[in-house]
Amino acid sequence: MITFADVAGVDEAKEELEEIVEFLRNPDRYIRLGARPPRGVLLVGLPGTGKTLLAKAVAGEAEVPFISCSASEFVELYVGMGASRVRDLFARAKKEAPSIIFIDEIDAVAKSRDGKFRIVSNDEREQTLNQLLTEMDGFDSNSAVIVLGATNRSDVLDPALRRPGRFDRVVMVETPDRTGREAILKVHVSKKELPLGEDIDLGNIAAMTTGFTGADLANLVNEAALLAGRQNKVIVEKIDFIQAVERSIAGIEKKTAKLKGSEKAVVARHEAGHAVVGTAVANLLLGQPRVEKLSILPRSGGALGFTYTPPTNEDRYLLFVDELRGRLVTLLGGRAAEEVVYSGRVSTGALDDIRRATDMAYKAVAEYGLNQTIGPVSLATLSGGGIDESGGSIPWGRDQGHLVDLVQGEVKTLLQSALDVALCVVRANPTVLEGLGAHLEEKEKVEGEELQEWLKLVVAPAELTFFVKGKQESIIPLQTVPVFNELSVVAQVYYQLGRRSTLSQTSRCQRIQKQASAHRLVVDKSLSSHIKPDEPS
Numbered sequence: 001m002i003t004f005a006d007v008a009g010v011d012e013a014k015e016e017l018e019e020i021v022e023f024l025r026n027p028d029r030y031i032r033l034g035a036r037p038p039r040g041v042l043l044v045g046l047p048g049t050g051k052t053l054l055a056k057a058v059a060g061e062a063e064v065p066f067i068s069c070s071a072s073e074f075v076e077l078y079v080g081m082g083a084s085r086v087r088d089l090f091a092r093a094k095k096e097a098p099s100i101i102f103i104d105e106i107d108a109v110a111k112s113r114d115g116k117f118r119i120v121s122n123d124e125r126e127q128t129l130n131q132l133l134t135e136m137d138g139f140d141s142n143s144a145v146i147v148l149g150a151t152n153r154s155d156v157l158d159p160a161l162r163r164p165g166r167f168d169r170v171v172m173v174e175t176p177d178r179t180g181r182e183a184i185l186k187v188h189v190s191k192k193e194l195p196l197g198e199d200i201d202l203g204n205i206a207a208m209t210t211g212f213t214g215a216d217l218a219n220l221v222n223e224a225a226l227l228a229g230r231q232n233k234v235i236v237e238k239i240d241f242i243q244a245v246e247r248s249i250a251g252i253e254k255k256t257a258k259l260k261g262s263e264k265a266v267v268a269r270h271e272a273g274h275a276v277v278g279t280a281v282a283n284l285l286l287g288q289p290r291v292e293k294l295s296i297l298p299r300s301g302g303a304l305g306f307t308y309t310p311p312t313n314e315d316r317y318l319l320f321v322d323e324l325r326g327r328l329v330t331l332l333g334g335r336a337a338e339e340v341v342y343s344g345r346v347s348t349g350a351l352d353d354i355r356r357a358t359d360m361a362y363k364a365v366a367e368y369g370l371n372q373t374i375g376p377v378s379l380a381t382l383s384g385g386g387i388d389e390s391g392g393s394i395p396w397g398r399d400q401g402h403l404v405d406l407v408q409g410e411v412k413t414l415l416q417s418a419l420d421v422a423l424c425v426v427r428a429n430p431t432v433l434e435g436l437g438a439h440l441e442e443k444e445k446v447e448g449e450e451l452q453e454w455l456k457l458v459v460a461p462a463e464l465t466f467f468v469k470g471k472q473e474s475i476i477p478l479q480t481v482p483v484f485n486e487l488s489v490v491a492q493v494y495y496q497l498g499r500r501s502t503l504s505q506t507s508r509c510q511r512i513q514k515q516a517s518a519h520r521l522v523v524d525k526s527l528s529s530h531i532k533p534d535e536p537s
């Protein structure tokens with residue numbers, strides 16, 4: 001039987017699953033109080049991080065039956081079989097309750113779109129998924145069955161799967177850090193009862209195996225034993241482990257994005273940059289979440305490192321304009337750190353940050369109306385053609401090049417100034433950046449008290465104001481930009497053009513001209529060309 005003692009290096013995941021174990025041990029205690037039992041838990045982590053092992057350990061700890069299957073089997077079955085397999089699975093679990101259903105590779109049925117299983121009709125996959133959802137929704141409140149699903153791609157899952165009462169909990173199964181790897185090595189060495197040479201320090205082996213998952217480490221121990229055995233040794237020595245590490249690294253590097261020595265240094269500074277800037281922003285704005293964890297271990301989704309900031313406690317529906325700028329600045333903190341530490345020799349590591357920042361900046365300007373130059377105009381609606389009086393939508397179909405250019409210009413300015421602010425923060429904190437960066441490079445993961453000790457030292461520069469223009473000589477605080485200006489009239493023109501109205505083009509044209517002159521502005525030539533007064537009304 002497998003228990004939590006067999007799973008090492010994933011303490012947080014174990015802690016989160018403890019509650020599930022507790023429930024399965026004494027379901028009646030909760031059910032008689034009318035508490036809604038937990039239903040589905042998604043285990044997310046790279047292949048080989050121990051998701052299956054953890055699920056088995058939950059069953060072992062709770063001493064309940066473990067009913068497992070792989071979702072990829074469902075879709076490979078004959079038409080109609082997937083759904084019926086799911087039905088059987090749940091029927092069996094209910095009969096044996098309290099029990100655990102484990103569905104490996106759940107993305108195989110729950111992926112929004114997938115090339116790999118295209119041979120199976122989409123209907124088949126959908127039927128299977130629907131059956132799964134139906135079964136989960138159909139649990140009565142006193143059935144003690146927990147469904148654990150495993151995936152290495154939570155980002156591709158159908159959102160329907162994550163609704164309350166379905167897989168509404170997510171447990172991240174992280175790639176182990178150095179301490180975690182040492183613990184995993186210990187588990188496997190003692191499980192095999194491997195006699196170790198006196199020269200072996202598992203801590204050293206752990207230090208050599210950045211990026212190895214639990215499965216890689218289990219293999220490593222086995223490989224070292226094989227090497228020793230081949231030479232007829234009675235104990236496994238350090239040299240056997242070192243050779244085994246060398247062999248596995250070659251294989252593992254092909255599989256996962258493992259950072260090389262110098263890359264580790266860069267990614268560590270990058271993440272430290274996010275943390276430093278994020279902390280400065282949180283110090284300036286009230287109620288902002290604090291950075292809790294930094295890591296440079298490979299993760300599912302391909303990120304090279306990450307900075308974890310928990311969501312704020314209160315439910316938030318609105319993001320205020322200063323918070324949005326704060327987020328932009330924090331997102332660009334990684335790039336800023338690289339620029340400062342490596343004197344402008346930046347890397348491609350900020351790809352995802354830049355994507356997210358651009359998306360956020362675009363929305364701010366073109367959808368949320370937070371940019372005073374563009375004004376409260378939704379470009380998305382404009383391009384959709386707008387809404388007529390009866391609520392129907394009208395195809396737009398005219399060239400909006402001009403407005404698009406303006407929006408792009410504003411987005412670029414917003415991002416550039418966010419980067420300038422991030423650079424300013426990073427430059428003000430060289431000690432934390434380098435100290436925390438080096439520490440992270442060495443430890444691979446920094447969190448808790450240790451991290452907060454570093455972040456306490458972060459200073460936010462006094463002159464940290466967000467400017468519309470990045471250039472020193474044209475600093476304009478955002479508040480001073482007049483609301484009515486040329487661009488908002490431009491937007492009006494487009495709006496007027498897109499409306500289906502009983503007004504003729506001629507009178508529309510006149511209206512626009514009137515509006516423009518009211519603001520002492522001249523309508524741009526390229527816009528005037530859209531207004532053809534000859535069209536019959």
Ligand SMILES: Nc1ncnc2c1ncn2[C@@H]1O[C@H](COP(=O)(O)OP(=O)(O)OP(=O)(O)O)[C@@H](O)[C@H]1O
Binds near residue numbers: 007053150187214218
């Ligand atoms: N955290 C761990 N502690 C100890 N051993 C581990 C750990 N993770 C993995 N292993 C070893 O690797 C083996 C394979 O791991 P497991 O199948 O649980 O990984 P997985 O995350 O489910 O992978 P996959 O996504 O490929 O199914 C385990 O049986 C165990 O021997």
Ligand SMILES: [Zn+2]
Binds near residue numbers: 270334335349350353
């Ligand atoms: Zn980043």
